[in-house]
Amino acid sequence: MTRSERLDPLLRVVQQRQDDAARVAGERERAHAEQEARLDALRRYAEEYSAAPATATIAPALLANRIAFRAKLEAAVAQQTTVVDSARQHAEIERARLLIASRETKVLEKLAASYRSEESRVAEQRTQRELDDLGTLEQGARSWQGECEDLNGDQPAVFRSARFLACLRQ
Numbered sequence: 001m002t003r004s005e006r007l008d009p010l011l012r013v014v015q016q017r018q019d020d021a022a023r024v025a026g027e028r029e030r031a032h033a034e035q036e037a038r039l040d041a042l043r044r045y046a047e048e049y050s051a052a053p054a055t056a057t058i059a060p061a062l063l064a065n066r067i068a069f070r071a072k073l074e075a076a077v078a079q080q081t082t083v084v085d086s087a088r089q090h091a092e093i094e095r096a097r098l099l100i101a102s103r104e105t106k107v108l109e110k111l112a113a114s115y116r117s118e119e120s121r122v123a124e125q126r127t128q129r130e131l132d133d134l135g136t137l138e139q140g141a142r143s144w145q146g147e148c149e150d151l152n153g154d155q156p157a158v159f160r161s162a163r164f165l166a167c168l169r170q
Contacts, residue, residue, distance in 0.1 A: 042080050
């Protein structure tokens with residue numbers, strides 16, 4: 001098993017972690033957007049309610065109720081602002097985790113690519129070395145064949161073939 005192949009399971013785990021971090025970050029972003037929308041709706045409602053009533057005169061009991069309700073709305077806006085801030089912080093934390101997971105994945109991918117590149121280079125060198133060795137062997141065989149033919153050129157055919165075989169066995 002090559003070094004790059006040994007990294008593959010680790011790379012799959014890191015990619016799964018990155019995918020999980022992306023999913024969680026997306027959920028946090030969605031939750032933050034929902035809380036922000038709720039805050040906007042509360043603020044709009046509070047603004048509409050705080051506008052002066054259509055009638056200029058209002059009974060004291062209704063005025064007291066209106067003031068109490070506005071206080072409750074303001075408290076709800078303040079509480080929702082806290083919820084939005086918390087959701088924003090959680091979203092930022094998850095974005096940071098996603099960024100870290102993404103960097104870890106990229107580092108391992110680069111390392112695996114480097115290993116694969118080196119393995120490819122080594123394989124090419126090995127192939128070239130084998131081809132060079134084959135070329136050397138062929139050249140050596142040709143020179144032996146030529147020397148044996150020179151030795152056997154002026155002898156009878158039976159002796160020549162025996163000497164040639166002996167020459168090749170060397």
